[in-house]
Amino acid sequence: MSESIFELKNVTKRFRDVTALDDVSFQGTAGKVIAILGENGAGKTTAINVMLGMLKPDSGKSSVLGMNSQTHGLEIRKMVGYVPDKLAFYDWMTVDELGWFASGFYAAGYHKRYKSIMANFHVPLDKKVKTLSKGMQAKVSLALSLAHEPKLLILDEPTSGLDPLVRREFLESMVDVAAQNRTVLLSSHQISEVERVADIVVIMIKGKIVIHAPLEDLKNSACDVVLTGESISVSHDAMPGRVVHQEVSGHQQQLMILDVDKNELAAHFNQQTEFSYEFRQSSLEEILLRLLKTSRDEEVKQNV
Numbered sequence: 001m002s003e004s005i006f007e008l009k010n011v012t013k014r015f016r017d018v019t020a021l022d023d024v025s026f027q028g029t030a031g032k033v034i035a036i037l038g039e040n041g042a043g044k045t046t047a048i049n050v051m052l053g054m055l056k057p058d059s060g061k062s063s064v065l066g067m068n069s070q071t072h073g074l075e076i077r078k079m080v081g082y083v084p085d086k087l088a089f090y091d092w093m094t095v096d097e098l099g100w101f102a103s104g105f106y107a108a109g110y111h112k113r114y115k116s117i118m119a120n121f122h123v124p125l126d127k128k129v130k131t132l133s134k135g136m137q138a139k140v141s142l143a144l145s146l147a148h149e150p151k152l153l154i155l156d157e158p159t160s161g162l163d164p165l166v167r168r169e170f171l172e173s174m175v176d177v178a179a180q181n182r183t184v185l186l187s188s189h190q191i192s193e194v195e196r197v198a199d200i201v202v203i204m205i206k207g208k209i210v211i212h213a214p215l216e217d218l219k220n221s222a223c224d225v226v227l228t229g230e231s232i233s234v235s236h237d238a239m240p241g242r243v244v245h246q247e248v249s250g251h252q253q254q255l256m257i258l259d260v261d262k263n264e265l266a267a268h269f270n271q272q273t274e275f276s277y278e279f280r281q282s283s284l285e286e287i288l289l290r291l292l293k294t295s296r297d298e299e300v301k302q303n304v
Contacts, residue, residue: 004063005030005152005183006051011060013046020046021057022207028200030151033174033184035198035215037191037288042204044187048156051185052077065151078105081145085157087137091130095123095140099147106148114147135166142170146177153177154185159193171197191285203288205295211258215284222282223260227253229275240264245290256282256290 007027013020021043028034036044049055050062053073062069064076089098099114118125121139123132129140138158145153155174159167171193174184178199188194194201201218203211211218223241227234232253236243241260246253257265262279269277 003030004028006064006185007062008047008051009061011047011050011057011062013043013050013055013057019207021050023060024204024207024209025060026202026209026212028152028183028185030183031178031181032199033178033186033197034200034202035194036185036187036202036204037194037284038204039292041206043207044204045156046207047204048154048185048187052080052082052154079150079152081148081150081153083138083141083145083153083155083158087141089129089141089144091137092128094126094128095132096125098129098140099125099144102144102147110147113149114143117143117146135162135170138162138166138170142173150182152183152185156187157189158186159188159190167193168196191288192283195284201284203291205291210291211287218258218287219282219284221259221261222287223257223262223265224280224282224286225255225257225265225269226278226280227255227269227275228278232275234272238268240268245294256287258287 004027009025011021011024024043024047026034036047038044046055050057051064051069053069053076056070065079067076069076090101093101095118096115099111099118103111103114115125118140121136121143123136123139123143129137132140142158153174159170162170167190171186171188171190174186174197177184186194186198195215198215201211201213201215202209221241228251230251232251234253234255236246239257241257243255243257245256266279
């Protein structure tokens with residue numbers, strides 16, 4: 001098994017009466033793009049801040065590059081690459097000046113690599129940062145985070161507000177990073193585009209991890225089932241897999257089932273005579289939306 005580049009183990013973090021992280025455990029290995037998905041407030045940024053040593057967990061452990069996040073936070077932040085959702089740099093500098101300034105914090109060769117990355121991104125070195133488009137500024141931020149060749153690159157909603165083409169270019173560059181046997185941890189709302197680049201998916205809802213799996217395994221073991229008939233009675237307990245969502249509309253029921261073998265599921269429904277069934281392929285976005293809807297429906301029931 002590959003050595004962990006980062007790991008959170010049974011991490012819990014509370015802010016007064018809000019539990020931002022609830023016994024969270026996941027890790028990342030070299031050469032992988034790990035995507036954390038979830039709505040605002042799910043705990044994604046809190047998990048990243050714990051990893052970087054910027055927040056102390058109430059319980060559990062976190063490590064990055066073999067170092068304890070709580071005792072070696074400064075060293076970790078020097079060694080990883082980090083692109084925040086809100087860009088922050090001296091925008092009165094030119095692109096080249098900004099790279100030269102940042103090079104003072106790193107070993108020799110940083111500025112040269114920075115300029116090479118800017119050339120690949122087609123960003124002019126002589127332009128002041130404040131005159132660049134938001135997309136080009138995002139590329140500057142990415143170059144600053146990559147020029148010291150970090151083993152771990154963390155991106156927290158990096159494509160927010162960018163146009164679709166720049167978003168796609170930005171995310172697909174993450175594949176190139178992973179191909180160099182480095183690790184990318186990506187928190188993003190752009191689910192359909194994350195689906196193009198992620199190897200591992202972590203879905204968080206209200207501070208809990210509800211999915212942690214290789215993307216292809218998740219998609220292959222997820223199934224949307226549409227049942228049609230005048231009398232539909234199905235037992236979730238007797239059904240293969242794990243039913244995570246159910247909707248009823250007239251003579252139809254739609255089920256989202258995870259961790260299921262479709263042949264086994266078909267054999268189960270073939271025994272039924274009072275209704276017909278149809279399987280539909282689930283996208284990552286559909287899986288997330290179904291899980292979120294189920295979570296909200298359960299919250300409504302608890303508050304009634």
